[in-house]
């Protein structure tokens with residue numbers, strides 16, 4: 001019995017969607033690529049809602065870029 005990769009609920013054979021969370025069921029061999037965000041070196045990074053970083057966020061970004 002396959003299980004939903006999103007919520008872990010059991011999925012009955014032939015069901016196109018998870019009955020528990022409604023996620024589409026992947027066919028055998030299908031995968032979902034993990035989402036990665038690429039940040040070019042030197043690019044400005046905005047964290048949070050506003051365009052201005054707090055002091056701690058700016059420091060965190062600087063340390064990430066080392």
Ligand SMILES: [Zn+2]
Nearest residue numbers: 004007018021
């Ligand atoms: Zn599910």
